[in-house]
Amino acid sequence: MAATACPECEGSVELAESLTQNEILECPDCLSELEVVTTNPPVLALAPEMAEDWGE
Amino acid sequence: MAATACPECEGSVELAESLTQNEILECPDCLSELEVVTTNPPVLALAPEMAEDWGE
Amino acid sequence: MTTVGIIGAAGYVGGELLRLLLHHPDVRVTGAYSASLRGKRVDGAHPNLRGHTALSFTDPDDRGAHDVVFLAVPHGRAVEHVRALAGTSTCVVDLTADFRLRDPGAHQRYYGEVPPADDLRAAFTPGLPELYRDALRTADRISVPGCMATAGVLALRPLAAAGLVEPGVVIDAKIGSSGSGSSATTTNLHAERSGAMRVFAPHRHRHEAEVAQETGLDVRMTATGVEAVRGAQVLCHASGKPGLAEADVRRAYRDAYADEPFVRVVAQRRGLYRLPEPKILAGTNYCDVGFSVEEDSGRVLAVAALDNLVKGAAGNAVQCLNIRLGRPEDTGMRFAGLHPV
Amino acid sequence: MTTVGIIGAAGYVGGELLRLLLHHPDVRVTGAYSASLRGKRVDGAHPNLRGHTALSFTDPDDRGAHDVVFLAVPHGRAVEHVRALAGTSTCVVDLTADFRLRDPGAHQRYYGEVPPADDLRAAFTPGLPELYRDALRTADRISVPGCMATAGVLALRPLAAAGLVEPGVVIDAKIGSSGSGSSATTTNLHAERSGAMRVFAPHRHRHEAEVAQETGLDVRMTATGVEAVRGAQVLCHASGKPGLAEADVRRAYRDAYADEPFVRVVAQRRGLYRLPEPKILAGTNYCDVGFSVEEDSGRVLAVAALDNLVKGAAGNAVQCLNIRLGRPEDTGMRFAGLHPV
Amino acid sequence: MTTVGIIGAAGYVGGELLRLLLHHPDVRVTGAYSASLRGKRVDGAHPNLRGHTALSFTDPDDRGAHDVVFLAVPHGRAVEHVRALAGTSTCVVDLTADFRLRDPGAHQRYYGEVPPADDLRAAFTPGLPELYRDALRTADRISVPGCMATAGVLALRPLAAAGLVEPGVVIDAKIGSSGSGSSATTTNLHAERSGAMRVFAPHRHRHEAEVAQETGLDVRMTATGVEAVRGAQVLCHASGKPGLAEADVRRAYRDAYADEPFVRVVAQRRGLYRLPEPKILAGTNYCDVGFSVEEDSGRVLAVAALDNLVKGAAGNAVQCLNIRLGRPEDTGMRFAGLHPV
Amino acid sequence: MTTVGIIGAAGYVGGELLRLLLHHPDVRVTGAYSASLRGKRVDGAHPNLRGHTALSFTDPDDRGAHDVVFLAVPHGRAVEHVRALAGTSTCVVDLTADFRLRDPGAHQRYYGEVPPADDLRAAFTPGLPELYRDALRTADRISVPGCMATAGVLALRPLAAAGLVEPGVVIDAKIGSSGSGSSATTTNLHAERSGAMRVFAPHRHRHEAEVAQETGLDVRMTATGVEAVRGAQVLCHASGKPGLAEADVRRAYRDAYADEPFVRVVAQRRGLYRLPEPKILAGTNYCDVGFSVEEDSGRVLAVAALDNLVKGAAGNAVQCLNIRLGRPEDTGMRFAGLHPV
Numbered sequence A, B: 001m002a003a004t005a006c007p008e009c010e011g012s013v014e015l016a017e018s019l020t021q022n023e024i025l026e027c028p029d030c031l032s033e034l035e036v037v038t039t040n041p042p043v044l045a046l047a048p049e050m051a052e053d054w055g056e
Numbered sequence C, D, E, F: 001m002t003t004v005g006i007i008g009a010a011g012y013v014g015g016e017l018l019r020l021l022l023h024h025p026d027v028r029v030t031g032a033y034s035a036s037l038r039g040k041r042v043d044g045a046h047p048n049l050r051g052h053t054a055l056s057f058t059d060p061d062d063r064g065a066h067d068v069v070f071l072a073v074p075h076g077r078a079v080e081h082v083r084a085l086a087g088t089s090t091c092v093v094d095l096t097a098d099f100r101l102r103d104p105g106a107h108q109r110y111y112g113e114v115p116p117a118d119d120l121r122a123a124f125t126p127g128l129p130e131l132y133r134d135a136l137r138t139a140d141r142i143s144v145p146g147c148m149a150t151a152g153v154l155a156l157r158p159l160a161a162a163g164l165v166e167p168g169v170v171i172d173a174k175i176g177s178s179g180s181g182s183s184a185t186t187t188n189l190h191a192e193r194s195g196a197m198r199v200f201a202p203h204r205h206r207h208e209a210e211v212a213q214e215t216g217l218d219v220r221m222t223a224t225g226v227e228a229v230r231g232a233q234v235l236c237h238a239s240g241k242p243g244l245a246e247a248d249v250r251r252a253y254r255d256a257y258a259d260e261p262f263v264r265v266v267a268q269r270r271g272l273y274r275l276p277e278p279k280i281l282a283g284t285n286y287c288d289v290g291f292s293v294e295e296d297s298g299r300v301l302a303v304a305a306l307d308n309l310v311k312g313a314a315g316n317a318v319q320c321l322n323i324r325l326g327r328p329e330d331t332g333m334r335f336a337g338l339h340p341v
């Protein structure tokens, strides 16, 4: 499987053959949600994130 | 190894070859302390027990 | 001002007596006794009292005269102090088990030891305001019941008094770690006691005898140590007399406790806290009691909860003192309890 | 290799199935299904699995074919999945309550709803190895019992089978917060649930019906939520048949469980852990059972403890699978549990 | 009698305000506002208040007139209420973060949003009696600081004011689950939040800005959620100015807090509770502060602990009210706290 | 089969060694030594081992010969055992602090006592696989680091080695009650230790010296006892070298731990468990490490968590043994940990 670097943390994100535009992937290292911006070449960008509540 | 029944719970208590009188054994099932009263034949009796604190 | 001495003041019940009495408007604490901590500051042992007292502990052997003496000593050790005060008019409020059972045979059976002499025992009134309020107004020897006993009696007494249940009752009691006092043993080592569900009394917990004594029921009590520092709860499983209706049960509780300052009937159909739970009672003198009736089968569950150190010990003792002094019963004990907690 | 799919894999029981099955030597997890987390990594929901899997969740609507399918979905939702697999030879291990009660009337009474159709229900074997081991060897539809039901059945069955107790039994059950699953509600809000002693089922807890079904006893079960995440304990209050001796009871337990890999008889006279307690069982597939007999009165207390997510759910399911696959029953489940904890 | 309304009365801070104000001798609670629970009894949401009030919640849209209004609403929602009262002489005590930071740039930076208009902000006095007592005597708009901010300020202010430490300070803060309020989210699910050591703010916790504002130090604050319902503690790691002696530090604290009713200096050489700990402060309005100095290296550790819902919110607000009303500051807040607990 | 003896087998670390070694495929436990429990069953002290062993404790004075001896005795008591084995080729794995510090001056300063003789000390290799793997392959004297030291070293070493941070680092450490062993003292009495946030080492916790030794940083460590039985967490507050970018930090951790079987890098942007937390590590040999970088200010927070009895003691020791025996490092330690918990 092809892989590319997470734009957020440089972790290796695996890319399926059947990548589609706007698909949301998840970085295995930092768990960021990543949007497929273009498929050829594959470019990922941080998906617009709903602020997630986390404590306090 | 020889074994005999725990006088308290009938559990099987293993007896070493070198059993000595007044030795204290422990029953594996109920953890009672057992005193070797006679060695031949081996007879066990419940050892005089210090009341052990256990809650409340 | 009534002067008060506390024997066993370094213990958990002693500390709770100090917390309640140091701010009591009609009382002055004139002696806090501890052998092991004599000469040490009281707020060293009880850090919640920092800023509330400058008292130090006194050796029990140097006991002074007080109008009222509270005994918060280990089980079996109250007798010597009561004996020493025999013949005086000092009011003695005993928090141990020594004078709780009227029947010497029961004492022997449940405690495995000879009960105190008849003349000493006969002088004691049970320190349970809900049942003995009138006698307490003039009592000079008061014996405060056990914590789970108080919960059990208050849970079952309305049912028993109204004849609503069959005699056989199973009580499943739970209690926090402060119930075994302040001495360090493996039993109460944090790493062992944390998260415990320890059935330390599978049968015949001693408080069973007190519940039987005060309700006339044939009670069996099992007790389990659970994860909590303070708090006790009893679940009393009973069978209703034939034809029992929930309305009868509700009425019995209401009638019994309508005017009680420290018993609340909690049996709700909605919300998170439908039946009594100890955590919201920590530090308060409440005993919440509740019930659930399944009319088809006639099954009745009576539930009570309290803070073992307050309504289960020190608070109940202070309530008795307030009655004895003719003061409002909640004097010094208006703390409502916390939520969330 | 047996392929396995887990429906409801994002939940607490689903997570526990993953923990046990990802390292199972004879099994490959080929589908972890979740609608709400489809496409997300499994170790995001179950952080203990970091480094143990690179799996992501799949939408249940895209279910593939698996040799075995585990259903760890909410009560009432297993039926649709079972129906979808009707006629196939896929082995289905259902962890919900949908197929537990043989008597449709009991299902109606305890769940207030119409039970699944007879033909679906008839195919299921109860997933309780200690009682149904032989049938499980060839079962294709397995219904794992409730967590407190398993505890109750294993505690009482030896007594019932040997005819040692009277039929009427009161079960007082305690359970930790994981027992109500992973969805956030006020009930399980930390500030409310912490330190709780919440009698959420004063009567007729649903698991009562299962204990009655498997023991033939006339059981009443009360359930209380206590401070714990994992763990369930039952205290079963029974009356021995006339003349009952402790030795008879001990022998009944010994005989019943001598060869069981996951039932230990714990009834000791010394030490801190004399009767079963759940905390030392967290993560293990043990159900410890114990007892205490008071010969004078004939009172019997039977106690059982387990981890509600393991022997009370996922572990029991995997034990059934091992039996079905003809593997040693403890395959993948040799973790001994922790102490102190 | 001063009439009081509480907006956000169904929340945790609102409940604590009710607990303190329902028994306040100079105050009458004439409005407890909640949209979601309008018409429901107050003691349904706050079970500790059973027997203490018959009040029900009112819809905030039906707000009446009160001498004093407390705002215990979510962050960002106080502005609308303050605006609605603009021009009136109603005393407003705001418990949100909306009016805490004087510097609009800091508000923007820490909260990521436009601060309230200058004229609204300018009217507010910080609700911190230890620093603003005089201004509070006549203040009509009071902004109570954050819970960990109060702890941090009270821990560090004596050192900063006396110039004893270098400016750079690292604050490591811990807090219990009630700090995030009463709405149910996965974050606060019991099974997830139990036993947590969750670093939810690795940098720049918002309360950092308040500590910087009131001490002039260059503070960095990290915050961790730990196993507790109530309670916050800060550990402030500082470096002493060259030649710093422990005696100077002790004197600085003593001088600063000698007359403070709710700040106790706790820095002992013996005993179990040598430095401040929140558990014995639950339900009290104390902020205990302490310190440890290592003279060789010049390292200073300043520690403070409080109950986030009391001195960290509602109690501090009531103390401000007492000052504003010219009453003894501890009116309604004489509870000493519990031990053991 | 390698034969193994454990001195101090009745303690908490000893119990954990037994749990791991009794199922280790290459090892046979041929001696479990305890003076106080000699002759008693091992599963009496360690109830989780019921059904896993029939061993009894042996008096340490009757020590037999073993290929490997683990020393899990109190601090200061390892020396006598090491001396007794001097000159033999028995492999000794010491879990006490006796041989951890290379610098005798540091030992003297931190422990206030004369260090063991040079020749004894010189023989020891630090039992930290991540740093000393190669030396461990042939080591016959191994000194396992302290629990919070291991966490601190693993958190900081990648930053130090890559020169990414300034030397001055503040470590705020938290630890559960099992960290102080199994003897009952008031310190660890459940009612006192529960819910604690006890700063027991405001300065210079002894593990500070080990972190300094292995990282070369100028470390100061404060330690607090928190509510937990197992688990330790360190928060390391550092300042990045000028221009530090988060990507550099992440790369440093990745490179350092890419091939480590028991170190996971946990620094996530979403989810509940974004940074290392000990609760999901209970019973496992993981040390999770993570970080957060605030690029503007150059602040770096490094976090590590582990189970003090496993990766902080017994598990780390077994990992060293596995290296020494040339076995896969995770032999006997594949338990993934629990969630929820």
Ligand SMILES: NC(=O)c1ccc[n+]([C@@H]2O[C@H](COP(=O)([O-])OP(=O)(O)OC[C@H]3O[C@@H](n4cnc5c(N)ncnc54)[C@H](OP(=O)(O)O)[C@@H]3O)[C@@H](O)[C@H]2O)c1
Pocket: C007, C008, C009, C010, C011, C012, C013, C014, C033, C034, C035, C036, C037, C060, C071, C072, C073, C074, C075, C077, C095, C096, C097, C145, C146, C147, C178, C179, C180, C181, C182, C183, C308, C309, C312, C313
């Ligand atoms: N804990 C509860 O929940 C609870 C509830 C209801 C009733 N009680 C009863 O209240 C009593 C005290 O319980 P506790 O929990 O407070 O126990 P505790 O914490 O162990 O305190 C007992 C105190 O008694 C003192 N003491 C020991 N022997 C004495 C003697 N011969 N004369 C005078 N003082 C002596 C000890 O202090 P020094 O050695 O320093 O003198 C100790 O501080 C017990 O009888 C208990 O059964 C307890």
Ligand SMILES: NC(=O)c1ccc[n+]([C@@H]2O[C@H](COP(=O)([O-])OP(=O)(O)OC[C@H]3O[C@@H](n4cnc5c(N)ncnc54)[C@H](OP(=O)(O)O)[C@@H]3O)[C@@H](O)[C@H]2O)c1
Pocket: D007, D008, D009, D010, D011, D012, D013, D014, D033, D034, D035, D036, D037, D060, D071, D072, D073, D074, D075, D077, D095, D096, D097, D145, D146, D147, D178, D179, D180, D181, D182, D183, D308, D309, D312, D313
């Ligand atoms: N917790 C225990 O101790 C315990 C013990 C014994 C038995 N059980 C039983 O085991 C089952 C699962 O319990 P749990 O505690 O794991 O609950 P849980 O944490 O709430 O998980 C249930 C899961 O089911 C999924 N789900 C919901 N509706 C579904 C549907 N129609 N089809 C497929 N999946 C669906 C949900 O995920 P998505 O919405 O993302 O799909 C959810 O993750 C329940 O039936 C429970 O009674 C639980």
Ligand SMILES: NC(=O)c1ccc[n+]([C@@H]2O[C@H](COP(=O)([O-])OP(=O)(O)OC[C@H]3O[C@@H](n4cnc5c(N)ncnc54)[C@H](OP(=O)(O)O)[C@@H]3O)[C@@H](O)[C@H]2O)c1
Pocket: E007, E008, E009, E010, E011, E012, E013, E014, E033, E034, E035, E036, E037, E060, E071, E072, E073, E074, E075, E076, E077, E095, E096, E097, E145, E146, E147, E178, E179, E180, E181, E182, E183, E308, E309, E312, E313
């Ligand atoms: N918890 C703490 O430790 C703590 C400490 C210091 C300060 N604070 C601050 O105190 C405030 C309240 O905190 P909390 O912990 O009590 O939160 P909470 O339990 O979530 O309660 C907030 C209450 O506000 C009400 N509410 C929501 N939106 C509203 C609006 N627009 N107008 C009026 N009422 C509204 C809600 O009730 P209804 O929806 O029913 O109206 C809810 O009960 C927050 O600003 C918090 O930052 C909290």
Ligand SMILES: NC(=O)c1ccc[n+]([C@@H]2O[C@H](COP(=O)([O-])OP(=O)(O)OC[C@H]3O[C@@H](n4cnc5c(N)ncnc54)[C@H](OP(=O)(O)O)[C@@H]3O)[C@@H](O)[C@H]2O)c1
Pocket: F007, F008, F009, F010, F011, F012, F013, F014, F033, F034, F035, F036, F037, F060, F071, F072, F073, F074, F075, F077, F095, F096, F097, F145, F146, F147, F178, F179, F180, F181, F182, F183, F308, F309, F312, F313
């Ligand atoms: N607990 C932790 O988290 C942790 C972590 C890392 C390292 N350590 C270190 O590991 C060691 C053991 O800690 P622990 O927590 O297991 O303590 P523990 O529970 O107190 O156990 C220590 C054991 O040592 C035995 N012992 C005492 N004196 C002895 C002697 N002279 N020779 C042989 N045995 C003796 C005792 O049993 P008998 O009296 O019956 O012989 C006792 O069971 C300590 O050095 C500790 O610093 C502990």
Ligand SMILES: [Zn+2]
Pocket: A006, A007, A008, A009, A010, A011, A027, A028, A029, A030, A031, A032
């Ligand atoms: Zn990434």
Ligand SMILES: [Zn+2]
Pocket: B006, B007, B008, B009, B010, B011, B027, B028, B029, B030, B031, B032
């Ligand atoms: Zn036996």
